[in-house]
Amino acid sequence: MGATEDKIKGNWNKVRGKLKEEYGELTDDELVYEEGKEEQLLGRIQEKTGKTKEEVKDFIDNI
Secondary structure (H helix, E strand, O other), X not given: OOHHHHHHXXXXXHHHHHHHHHOOOXXXXXXXXXXXXXXXXXXXXXXXXXXXXXXXXXXXXXX
């Protein structure tokens, strides 16, 4: 598991709040975190925002 996945798992409420601030188009349903499915979560965020996976990971890593 990488740094992004560790941050998602350890600080999900903070990460979710920051994502919603930055990308207001994200819904609560799209930001449902399930342990072990971090890649699917990143894919949903990427699809909705139009950002690359690396851009999404960088944003999360800098929270």
